[in-house]
Amino acid sequence: MPPVPSLPSIDEARATLLAAARPLPSVDVRVPEALGLMLAEDVVAAGDVPAFANSAMDGFAVREGPSNRRLRIVGESRAGTPFTGEVHDGEAVRISTGAALPAGADAVLQIELIEVDGDEIVLGDAVAARRNVRDAGSDLRAGTRVLAAGTRLGPAELGVAIGAGRINVHVTPRPRVAILTTGDELMEPGTPLQPGQIHDSNGPTLAALASRAGAEVVGRGHAVDDPEATRAVIAQALDEADVVILAGGVSVGPHDHVKGALIELGVRELLWRVALRPGKPTWLGERDGKLVLGLPGNPVSAYVTFLLFARPALAALAGADPSVPRTSAPLAVALPRHPDRDEMVRVHRDADGRVAPTGPQDSHVLSSLLGADALALVPRGDGELPAGTEVVLEPV
Ligand code: AMP
Ligand code: MG
Numbered sequence: 001m002p003p004v005p006s007l008p009s010i011d012e013a014r015a016t017l018l019a020a021a022r023p024l025p026s027v028d029v030r031v032p033e034a035l036g037l038m039l040a041e042d043v044v045a046a047g048d049v050p051a052f053a054n055s056a057m058d059g060f061a062v063r064e065g066p067s068n069r070r071l072r073i074v075g076e077s078r079a080g081t082p083f084t085g086e087v088h089d090g091e092a093v094r095i096s097t098g099a100a101l102p103a104g105a106d107a108v109l110q111i112e113l114i115e116v117d118g119d120e121i122v123l124g125d126a127v128a129a130r131r132n133v134r135d136a137g138s139d140l141r142a143g144t145r146v147l148a149a150g151t152r153l154g155p156a157e158l159g160v161a162i163g164a165g166r167i168n169v170h171v172t173p174r175p176r177v178a179i180l181t182t183g184d185e186l187m188e189p190g191t192p193l194q195p196g197q198i199h200d201s202n203g204p205t206l207a208a209l210a211s212r213a214g215a216e217v218v219g220r221g222h223a224v225d226d227p228e229a230t231r232a233v234i235a236q237a238l239d240e241a242d243v244v245i246l247a248g249g250v251s252v253g254p255h256d257h258v259k260g261a262l263i264e265l266g267v268r269e270l271l272w273r274v275a276l277r278p279g280k281p282t283w284l285g286e287r288d289g290k291l292v293l294g295l296p297g298n299p300v301s302a303y304v305t306f307l308l309f310a311r312p313a314l315a316a317l318a319g320a321d322p323s324v325p326r327t328s329a330p331l332a333v334a335l336p337r338h339p340d341r342d343e344m345v346r347v348h349r350d351a352d353g354r355v356a357p358t359g360p361q362d363s364h365v366l367s368s369l370l371g372a373d374a375l376a377l378v379p380r381g382d383g384e385l386p387a388g389t390e391v392v393l394e395p396v
Contacts (some may be wrong), residue, residue: 001242007275037171038319046165048137053101060092061105064129108132137314163197172319178219178237182249204245225255277341278363279305298363332356346372
């Protein structure tokens with residue numbers, strides 16, 4: 001008998017999908033709406049920030065000079081309303097934090113160090129030039145690059161972009177994702193079940209995973225186990241989304257219609273089946289730059305394969321680094337190995353940093369994901385991995 005060709009590994013499958021995952025074309029987005037997105041251009045400061053020298057303190061703007069001076073108060077510079085005159089020797093201008101330093105003044109003495117006597121002040125301290133003065137350009141210098149393309153925009157980056165004079169930024173958009181479920185047995189959450197029916201948990205769970213991964217869920221659909229219905233729902237999803245994620249119907253059963261429908265719709269198969277448990281029947285495809293992931297229907301299989309394949313692909317489309325930081329930890333208990341599939345085991349971490357299964361590992365036991373700190377990779381092979389073996393962890 002010829003040897004059975006071995007299925008691609010998790011890493012091979014991931015690499016195959018990522019090779020087809022290009023960053024989406026960049027778009028202009030209002031700065032306040034750009035949180036979490038990847039910058040697709042450099043941001044250069046349009047002007048100095050601050051644009052004018054201003055006071056770091058509430059106090060009096062004065063000219064530099066020795067201590068024990070008496071100065072006449074000639075006006076006020078408020079935040080937003082500068083003093084329009086000039087400060088001469090023997091004069092002072094009341095000033096607020098952030099207010100423009102008046103012409104002629106070169107320092108600010110804080111209010112706590114000053115004695116006010118009618119329309120005069122008495123300075124206890126000598127005042128050196130630039131004391132309590134924030135110079136123009138001391139935050140951002142006009143013409144300099146303040147944010148580089150490829151930066152993820154967090155709250156501080158948004159503030160800096162505004163400071164640089166921007167109202168819009170050029171970013172890679174969130175991938176638009178459609179989540180499709182298949183199966184005659186599926187019922188809307190909360191509805192009473194007839195014998196043989198189950199509640200659709202994959203739809204809401206996969207949508208939540210996609211949102212958490214930074215995608216925009218633009219569509220949710222369902223197909224009963226019928227070739228026509230399956231084709232119709234996928235065709236619509238391919239129209240409106242960059243990534244179509246299906247759950248169920250990708251196996252070889254007589255009522256699994258997803259693969260056939262995808263091929264008929266011109267979706268090119270990149271890969272079918274991975275040496276993975278749970279998640280072997282995973283189907284990955286592509287059409288005109290759009291990605292299609294046919295995930296197995298068992299809830300844990302769908303969840304695990306989303307993390308392993310959809311999560312990095314969505315990051316790549318969003319212009320981010322798709323590599324997931326993997327850590328490792330020693331096993332607290334021995335674990336059996338599957339002879340020809342790498343296994344992703346739901347584990348929790350104990351106080352000593354060692355990991356152990358959260359509970360039963362069957363692919364329908366979604367409750368074993370509760371309290372899981374990671375998925376531990378148990379490589380295929382004979383026998384078992386002894387306690388203490390260091391295993392690779394995939395974040396959940
Ligand atoms: P399938 O991949 O379609 O053969 O489905 C495998 C298992 O997953 C079956 O027990 C299905 O009932 C179950 N399943 C499929 N889709 C869902 C879903 N959306 N929510 C919960 N379970 C599902
Ligand atoms: Mg099914």
